[in-house]
Amino acid sequence: MxxxxxxxxxxxxxxxxxxxxxxxxxxxxxxxxxxxxxxMVIEDSEEKVNNETTRKLGTVFIRGDTIIFISTA
Amino acid sequence: MxxxxxxxxxxxxxxxxxxxxxxxxxxxxxxxxxxxxxxMVIEDSEEKVNNETTRKLGTVFIRGDTIIFISTA
Amino acid sequence: MxxxxxxxxxxxxxxxxxxxxxxxxxxxxxxxxxxxxxxMVIEDSEEKVNNETTRKLGTVFIRGDTIIFISTA
Amino acid sequence: MxxxxxxxxxxxxxxxxxxxxxxxxxxxxxxxxxxxxxxMVIEDSEEKVNNETTRKLGTVFIRGDTIIFISTA
Amino acid sequence: MxxxxxxxxxxxxxxxxxxxxxxxxxxxxxxxxxxxxxxMVIEDSEEKVNNETTRKLGTVFIRGDTIIFISTA
Amino acid sequence: MxxxxxxxxxxxxxxxxxxxxxxxxxxxxxxxxxxxxxxMVIEDSEEKVNNETTRKLGTVFIRGDTIIFISTA
Amino acid sequence: MxxxxxxxxxxxxxxxxxxxxxxxxxxxxxxxxxxxxxxMVIEDSEEKVNNETTRKLGTVFIRGDTIIFISTA
Incomplete structure (x- = not known):
């Protein structure tokens, strides 16, 4: 397959x-x-801007059409 | 499941x-x-810009395609 | 339900x-x-910008994909 | 109905x-x-910008996804 | 009809x-x-910007979702 | 037809x-x-900006929703 | 075919x-x-801006609607 x-x-x-x-x-x-x-749903999440953590967000539901790409951390 | x-x-x-x-x-x-x-419909809602409450809005119907993500308060 | x-x-x-x-x-x-x-269709409508009424519009048909959210007046 | x-x-x-x-x-x-x-198709049409007529356009076919709202003249 | x-x-x-x-x-x-x-496909076409012809284009295939409106010449 | x-x-x-x-x-x-x-797939392709060739690209797969129009060269 | x-x-x-x-x-x-x-999923990937490598990214899942075109490296 x-x-x-x-x-x-x-x-x-x-x-x-x-x-x-x-x-x-x-x-x-x-x-x-x-x-x-x-x-997507992610847990223990953070928002980052220019590599700086701007917010701790906990569990987050993200709408797919706002995503460019996903990479492994 | x-x-x-x-x-x-x-x-x-x-x-x-x-x-x-x-x-x-x-x-x-x-x-x-x-x-x-x-x-989505949310109740007892407020609009915030840069962490400042800008408006009290009561019950609000939000169109899904305007949402980036949803986190728990 | x-x-x-x-x-x-x-x-x-x-x-x-x-x-x-x-x-x-x-x-x-x-x-x-x-x-x-x-x-949506709304009646007796007005356009507002920054809380100022800019136009009286009567009956208006609004295309859904231009709406962010709807709240009770 | x-x-x-x-x-x-x-x-x-x-x-x-x-x-x-x-x-x-x-x-x-x-x-x-x-x-x-x-x-939509409208007839005897004009284009307006800031309430000024900028062009006479005759019969016009308008693609729906470019429309915000429609009001009665 | x-x-x-x-x-x-x-x-x-x-x-x-x-x-x-x-x-x-x-x-x-x-x-x-x-x-x-x-x-749409149009023939003997020209591109115009601010009423000035900027290019002669011959036969052109136009994707519908880039169009605002169509009027008769 | x-x-x-x-x-x-x-x-x-x-x-x-x-x-x-x-x-x-x-x-x-x-x-x-x-x-x-x-x-679309095009071959022997070049990228142009303001009529200047900016890159040679070989075979290119183009997503349709990024295209305004297509004309014959 | x-x-x-x-x-x-x-x-x-x-x-x-x-x-x-x-x-x-x-x-x-x-x-x-x-x-x-x-x-798409790509492996051993890098992000580039103006031909400069800005990040090593490993395995990346890319949402199709954010892509303009794909060429062979």
Whole structure:
């Protein structure tokens, strides 16, 4: 069976990820869940701007259409 | 059964949430309901800009496509 | 039966609402009807910018995708 | 039967309307037809910017997704 | 049978049209074909900016979602 | 049978085309293939800004929703 | 059988690609997988701005709607 992008995302569940937002900010946290629209829930999260932590955010639901890319922390 | 992002959002019903809008503003309130487009209704809500309350808004219907992320208050 | 965001909007029919537009302007009026795209018709409406009434508009059809949120007047 | 936003728009057929565009301009004309995407055809139309007529345009087909709202002239 | 916006566009086939683009530019040419997304092909076309012809373009395929409105030349 | 916009695009296969992007840049190359979303592959391509070649790009896959229009080179 | 844009993208699997983002940045890496929305996973990736490497990113999931074009590295 062919590997799909969501398979790779699935391997990051429970691990730290960095979410690059269209707004220019980043969200850092542990990936809890996602769906086919790339809506995501992360835990123990922080907002970062230019590599500086600007806010502690706890559990966050992110709308998929605001995301540019996701990398492993 | 696998956990989905909307399951986590469902746990916030009746609780305080912070909605980060694409406009750069925030809406704070108690989550009453949401649907699969992330349209939401919050109650006893306030608009905030740079952490300052700018307006008391009561019950607010928010269109999902204007939301970046939702965190617990 | 579970409450949905559109149920709350339905309770505002015939009442005064404030529509916050992506353009930065507001429309104030009495909610006549809406559909599942959040297209709306309001009556006896006014356009406001920074809390100042800029135009009297009568009956207005608003395209849903230009709306950020709707609150009760 | 419940009234829908498009029912109100239908009552404006053959009458003068003002179309507020996302571009900041307005189109004024007589509503000839529209469809469920809010695509519209208006006749005897003019483009206005800041209440000044900038162009006479005759019959115009407007793509619905460029419209903020429509009011009666 | 009720008249629809695309019926009016159909009457412009083979005739000169002016296409107002979201980019602020205009395309002028003879309408060859269009589809339900308002994708269009025009012939003998020119690009105009502020009423000045900036380029001769020959046959052009235009993506519908970049169009604000279409008027008869 | 009625001519459609994609029929005209089909006639450009194997020929030089100019793709005008929403970003303000242009891509020049030989059209290899396209689909109904106007996703395209061009070969022997170059990026141009203000008529100056800024990069040689070889084979390029272009996402349709970033395209304003396509003309023959 | 007719060649489609995704066929060409498929030939780049396991090879180096350059992804041009709407944000003005570039992502460079080895293409691991993609889907019909042009969502992609690349490995051993780097972010570049104006041809300068700004970050090493490892494995990255990119949302398709943030991509302008993809070229071979």
């Amino acid at each position: 062919e590997l799909r992008p969501f398979d790779t995302l699935n391997e990051s569940k429970g691990k730290g990820i960095i979410i690059e937002l269209k707004s220019g900010k980043q969200l850092i946290g542990k990936l809890k869940s996602f769906d086919q629209h790339v809506n | 696998e956990l989905r992002p909307f399951d986590t959002l469902n746990e916030s019903k009746g609780k305080g949430i912070i909605i980060e809008l694409k406009s750069g503003k925030q809406l704070i309130g108690k989550l009453k309901s949401f649907d699969q487009h992330v349209n | 579970e409450l949905r965001p559109f149920d709350t909007l339905n309770e505002s029919k015939g009442k005064g609402i404030i529509i916050e537009l992506k353009s930065g302007k507001q429309l104030i009026g009495k909610l006549k009807s809406f559909d599942q795209h959040v297209n | 419940e009234l829908r936003p498009f029912d109100t728009l239908n009552e404006s057929k053959g009458k003068g309307i003002i179309i507020e565009l996302k571009s900041g301009k307005q189109l004024i004309g007589k509503l000839k037809s529209f469809d469920q995407h809010v695509n | 009720e008249l629809r916006p695309f019926d009016t566009l159909n009457e412009s086939k083979g005739k000169g049209i002016i296409i107002e683009l979201k980019s602020g530019k205009q395309l002028i040419g003879k309408l060859k074909s269009f589809d339900q997304h308002v994708n | 009625e001519l459609r916009p994609f029929d005209t695009l089909n006639e450009s296969k194997g020929k030089g085309i100019i793709i005008e992007l929403k970003s303000g840049k242009q891509l020049i190359g030989k059209l290899k293939s396209f689909d109904q979303h106007v996703n | 007719e060649l489609r844009p995704f066929d060409t993208l498929n030939e780049s699997k396991g090879k180096g690609i350059i992804i041009e983002l709407k944000s003005g940045k570039q992502l460079i890496g080895k293409l691991k997988s993609f889907d019909q929305h042009v969502n």
